[in-house]
Amino acid sequence: MSGIRLYLRYVGVSMRSQMQYRASFVMLVLGNIVTNGIEIIGIAVLFSRFRSLGVWRFEEVAFLYGIVNVAFAIAEGAGRGFDMFSRTVRTGDFDRMLLRPRGTALQVGASEMQLMRLGRLLQGLVVLVWAAGALGIEWTAPRLVLVAFAIAGGACLFIGLFVAQATLSFWTTETLELLNILTYGGTETAQYPLSIYRGWFRRFFTFVVPLACISYFPALAILGREGPGLGATWFGWVAPAIGVLFLVATLRLWRFGVRHYRSTGS
Amino acid sequence: MRPYRAMLSARFRLLLQYRAAAIAGFGTQLFWGLIRVMIFTAFYRSTTAPVPMSLEETVTYVWLGQALLLLMPWNWDGEIAQAIRTGNVAYELVRPADLYWLWFARGVAMRTAPALLRAVPMFVMAVAFLGMGLPPTWGAAAAFAVSIAATVLLSAAITTLLVISLFWTISGDGIVRLVAGAVMLFSGLIVPLPLFPDWAQPVLNALPFRGIGDVPFRLYMGHIPAAEAPRLVAQQLAWTAAIVLVGRFALDRARRRLVVQGG
Numbered sequence: 359m360s361g362i363r364l365y366l367r368y369v370g371v372s373m374r375s376q377m378q379y380r381a382s383f384v385m386l387v388l389g390n391i392v393t394n395g396i397e398i399i400g401i402a403v404l405f406s407r408f409r410s411l412g413v414w415r416f417e418e419v420a421f422l423y424g425i426v427n428v429a430f431a432i433a434e435g436a437g438r439g440f441d442m443f444s445r446t447v448r449t450g451d452f453d454r455m456l457l458r459p460r461g462t463a464l465q466v467g468a469s470e471m472q473l474m475r476l477g478r479l480l481q482g483l484v485v486l487v488w489a490a491g492a493l494g495i496e497w498t499a500p501r502l503v504l505v506a507f508a509i510a511g512g513a514c515l516f517i518g519l520f521v522a523q524a525t526l527s528f529w530t531t532e533t534l535e536l537l538n539i540l541t542y543g544g545t546e547t548a549q550y551p552l553s554i555y556r557g558w559f560r561r562f563f564t565f566v567v568p569l570a571c572i573s574y575f576p577a578l579a580i581l582g583r584e585g586p587g588l589g590a591t592w593f594g595w596v597a598p599a600i601g602v603l604f605l606v607a608t609l610r611l612w613r614f615g616v617r618h619y620r621s622t623g624s
Numbered sequence: 625m626r627p628y629r630a631m632l633s634a635r636f637r638l639l640l641q642y643r644a645a646a647i648a649g650f651g652t653q654l655f656w657g658l659i660r661v662m663i664f665t666a667f668y669r670s671t672t673a674p675v676p677m678s679l680e681e682t683v684t685y686v687w688l689g690q691a692l693l694l695l696m697p698w699n700w701d702g703e704i705a706q707a708i709r710t711g712n713v714a715y716e717l718v719r720p721a722d723l724y725w726l727w728f729a730r731g732v733a734m735r736t737a738p739a740l741l742r743a744v745p746m747f748v749m750a751v752a753f754l755g756m757g758l759p760p761t762w763g764a765a766a767a768f769a770v771s772i773a774a775t776v777l778l779s780a781a782i783t784t785l786l787v788i789s790l791f792w793t794i795s796g797d798g799i800v801r802l803v804a805g806a807v808m809l810f811s812g813l814i815v816p817l818p819l820f821p822d823w824a825q826p827v828l829n830a831l832p833f834r835g836i837g838d839v840p841f842r843l844y845m846g847h848i849p850a851a852e853a854p855r856l857v858a859q860q861l862a863w864t865a866a867i868v869l870v871g872r873f874a875l876d877r878a879r880r881r882l883v884v885q886g887g
Contacts, residue, residue: 408670
């Protein structure tokens with residue numbers, strides 16, 4: 359069985375088990391929508407009070423919000439196993455995975471697919487579609503492709519962050535909650551245009567954790583708002599590839615971690 | 625009163641043990657606060673219209689929210705939740721004390737101990753380096769102290785009600801998320817309440833969630849004069865009493881229809 363089919367099989371099993379508790383599932387999705395929905399309400403409140411954020415209008419910030427949240431929801435759904443990985447190490451369950459004749463990254467990634475993340479996905483999509491309509495720009499095929507590319511690159515980037523977090527737990531056996539500032543804090547950051555932040559912060563989210571490459575720079579290209587340096591339109595078109603490269607790099611790190619794994623022995 | 629005080633102090637001391645989690649949480653919230661401050665600063669820069677709260681006040685409000693985040697009723701007591709799910713809650717029922725107040729005492733400990741570990745370093749850091757202000761007068765400081773005490777009671781009452789709701793829903797993670805969402809938005813944690821549209825203010829003022837964040841925060845910085853404090857604290861306590869009554873009623877009903885599976 360090929361890797362992708364095996365992955366889909368895993369996801370199918372996980373989905374069926376979660377659908378056994380239908381009422382609970384509906385409540386969880388609703389809860390997930392509310393938890394994420396308050397963020398966009400907060401943004402709307404701020405815009406109704408302040409009218410604009412520099413040169414940015416509400417629709418434009420909502421567009422950023424949509425891209426980032428859809429990307430993050432996909433990553434959360436697909437990479438949750440990495441997020442919970444420290445438990446797998448602590449309980450010794452990872453030993454079993456090593457025995458199976460399949461890649462470890464695939465097994466861990468597929469081990470826990472959370473359907474309630476549909477909440478964030480749905481809510482992000484609604485905001486994205488609304489904003490795309492309200493922006494008043496012409497949706498040519500290349501632009502649509504760039505949006506899809508940005509979302510895909512963003513999902514890769516966030517999965518990469520989860521993988522990096524999981525890799526560290528080979529050594530620490532505990533989740534480094536501090537890394538949540540990059541995943542959850544990163545989503546929060548990337549909902550707003552990068553230009554509003556301070557210099558060191560902008561550089562961090564461009565060069566160290568390249569979040570700006572999957573939201574801010576592509577958005578500049580789509581909105582036809584060329585800036586200096588990396589704000590150039592051509593860069594916006596290629597920038598999401600950096601998210602994919604980030605995932606590739608963290609998967610190499612993962613393989614390095616697996617080689618140095620020592621079972622907790624329990 | 626003794627058993628409740630014993631429960632409170634035992635849980636309080638236990639919860640103070642989680643220092644590693646406190647450090648990680650501290651870093652997370654520091655980062656979070658920094659993002660929020662940068663966002664608000666950018667918004668303030670791009671307007672010339674009068675805003676009902678100055679940037680300095682908003683920055684102080686944000687850091688107060690981060691320092692006292694764990695005081696907010698955004699989750700329930702995992703051990704009670706577990707007991708209700710497994711049926712071990714039967715042991716809780718046979719204790720020779722009033723179950724509601726036992727759980728309420730646990731709630732108070734759960735809200736204060738982690739919050740204290742978090743609040744002290746955050747407060748020092750934010751005042752020293754991050755632009756957080758101090759109360760302008762002793763009166764404001766005193767009003768804040770009284771109001772935050774009422775906040776603890778209100779927050780514990782909501783926490784207890786959340787866990788009691790589990791008798792009906794069993795896997796009620798959804799409810800917690802709904803309540804947590806309302807708490808975050810309507811207490812001013814996402815956006816300070818004075819920045820909400822004017823038409824929303826009467827609604828926000830009437831809701832109980834305001835007493836969890838906005839009221840003590842604004843008393844602290846004198847945005848609400850200390851003379852208003854008695855009325856606002858009375859409102860906090862009235863909401864606390866109402867939520868306690870609902871909680872007791874719900875617990876009574878739950879006990880009458882509760883069937884604990886044997887085993």
